Amino acid sequence: MARRGSYAKGIAKREEILTAALDVIARNGYGRASVRELADAVGLSQAGLLHYFSSKEELFAEILRKRDEVDREVLEAADADHELSMMDGFVQVMRHNADVPGLVQLYARLSAEATEADHAARPFFTERFRIFREMSVESIREGQRDGTLRADLDPEKIASLLLAAADGLQTQWLMDPSIDMGDHIEYLLASLKPPAAE
Amino acid sequence: MARRGSYAKGIAKREEILTAALDVIARNGYGRASVRELADAVGLSQAGLLHYFSSKEELFAEILRKRDEVDREVLEAADADHELSMMDGFVQVMRHNADVPGLVQLYARLSAEATEADHAARPFFTERFRIFREMSVESIREGQRDGTLRADLDPEKIASLLLAAADGLQTQWLMDPSIDMGDHIEYLLASLKPPAAE
DNA sequence: GTCTATATCGCGATAGAC
DNA sequence: GTCTATCGCGATATAGAC
Numbered sequence: 001m002a003r004r005g006s007y008a009k010g011i012a013k014r015e016e017i018l019t020a021a022l023d024v025i026a027r028n029g030y031g032r033a034s035v036r037e038l039a040d041a042v043g044l045s046q047a048g049l050l051h052y053f054s055s056k057e058e059l060f061a062e063i064l065r066k067r068d069e070v071d072r073e074v075l076e077a078a079d080a081d082h083e084l085s086m087m088d089g090f091v092q093v094m095r096h097n098a099d100v101p102g103l104v105q106l107y108a109r110l111s112a113e114a115t116e117a118d119h120a121a122r123p124f125f126t127e128r129f130r131i132f133r134e135m136s137v138e139s140i141r142e143g144q145r146d147g148t149l150r151a152d153l154d155p156e157k158i159a160s161l162l163l164a165a166a167d168g169l170q171t172q173w174l175m176d177p178s179i180d181m182g183d184h185i186e187y188l189l190a191s192l193k194p195p196a197a198e
Numbered sequence: 199m200a201r202r203g204s205y206a207k208g209i210a211k212r213e214e215i216l217t218a219a220l221d222v223i224a225r226n227g228y229g230r231a232s233v234r235e236l237a238d239a240v241g242l243s244q245a246g247l248l249h250y251f252s253s254k255e256e257l258f259a260e261i262l263r264k265r266d267e268v269d270r271e272v273l274e275a276a277d278a279d280h281e282l283s284m285m286d287g288f289v290q291v292m293r294h295n296a297d298v299p300g301l302v303q304l305y306a307r308l309s310a311e312a313t314e315a316d317h318a319a320r321p322f323f324t325e326r327f328r329i330f331r332e333m334s335v336e337s338i339r340e341g342q343r344d345g346t347l348r349a350d351l352d353p354e355k356i357a358s359l360l361l362a363a364a365d366g367l368q369t370q371w372l373m374d375p376s377i378d379m380g381d382h383i384e385y386l387l388a389s390l391k392p393p394a395a396e
Numbered sequence: 397g398t399c400t401a402t403a404t405c406g407c408g409a410t411a412g413a414c
Numbered sequence: 415g416t417c418t419a420t421c422g423c424g425a426t427a428t429a430g431a432c
Binding site for chain 2: 029030031105108109111112113114115116117122125126129150153154157158160161163164165166167168169171172174175176179183184187188191192195
Binding site: 034035036046047050055056 | 406409410
């Protein structure tokens with residue numbers, strides 16, 4: 001019903017902007033990423049770009065949403081026959097993060113800014129946290145049934161701690177890249193295996 | 199040797215500024231904490247305040263340094279006979295943090311901003327992380343000797359993970375205060391006790 | 397040595413032309 | 415849909431009063 005496909009075209013333009021923004025930020029980091037900078041990358045003026053997003057805050061939340069989408073697609077493509085658990089995917093994404101410092105910084109900085117009560121990206125993060133914990137709890141329960149995780153652990157608490165560890169490690173890694181994020185998360189998971197298992 | 203005590207007076211003024219700033223930020227959060235706002239609180243102009251600090255970034259790093267100092271003093275006063283381990287103190291500070299959301303937010307936001315390569319607060323955080331890990335490793339080794347922590351754990355990795363968990367939990371708590379930071383850190387530590395112990 | 401006042405800069409937001 | 419122009423804000427550097 002969209003007249004002349006203009007609606008679909010707007011959607012496509014948004015996608016183009018988000019993809020270009022991911023590219024620019026992955027290379028240049030968050031610091032230099034002004035709306036003008038991102039607008040230049042797609043040949044728009046600052047006001048032209050903000051035509052597609054209601055504010056800078058919302059734009060950056062959408063960039064992170066797009067990034068999660070891309071990460072998920074890459075994971076699913078590499079795991080067509082669903083052999084990997086959610087936790088395996090989690091470790092793999094953490095390893096991949098070391099290749100895109102700019103995006104790690106975007107996440108670290110925006111999540112901190114979004115702790116402000118009226119920040120437009122706050123709903124994105126609260127929802128992201130909720131979903132991550134939900135999926136983690138499910139995966140932890142599975143591990144407990146399998147015997148790959150200690151049965152005495154509280155899945156909710158461990159889920160929050162895994163999320164916290166992942167986010168905290170990113171800041172530590174940005175300050176000192178000799179910290180291996182993937183190894184640390186993997187080590188934490190290994191530390192929670194039953195004494196018997198391995 | 200300081201002529202007319204003017205040097206000492208400058209030091210005293212700095213302390214006064216930092217103490218007042220801690221108070222204002224604890225109440226109002228990081229968002230509203232412009233240099234002007236903090237200057238007002240001590241009856242100075244914005245430029246007047248910046249006379250004592252080389253930049254806004256340095257000022258905020260000093261505020262956090264002062265906060266660590268205050269936290270340490272409170273801990274030591276409550277533990278005159280050195281009965282508490284470093285980990286006990288750590289949990290206690292995390293519990294106390296729930297009473298000062300503005301300071302938690304200051305820490306979360308400034309640590310994220312300081313991931314920028316040329317940020318004036320970056321040395322503060324890299325050093326703070328180093329010292330925290332160092333003290334943690336020492337405390338973890340002690341726990342392993344005591345039998346209160348599993349002997350098979352890698353102290354360095356666990357130290358980084360504890361720091362990461364603490365920092366990550368603060369962001370989660372700022373987004374959703376129903377998360378209990380102290381309980382979670384305590385739970386993580388308890389999960390790393392030997393199977394025998396308790 | 398300490399401060400007030402000011403000028404300048406870059407940013408995001410927005411109004412309105414085309 | 416995209417632009418130009420402009421606005422207001424916060425951070426800083428500096429000139430110079432006391």
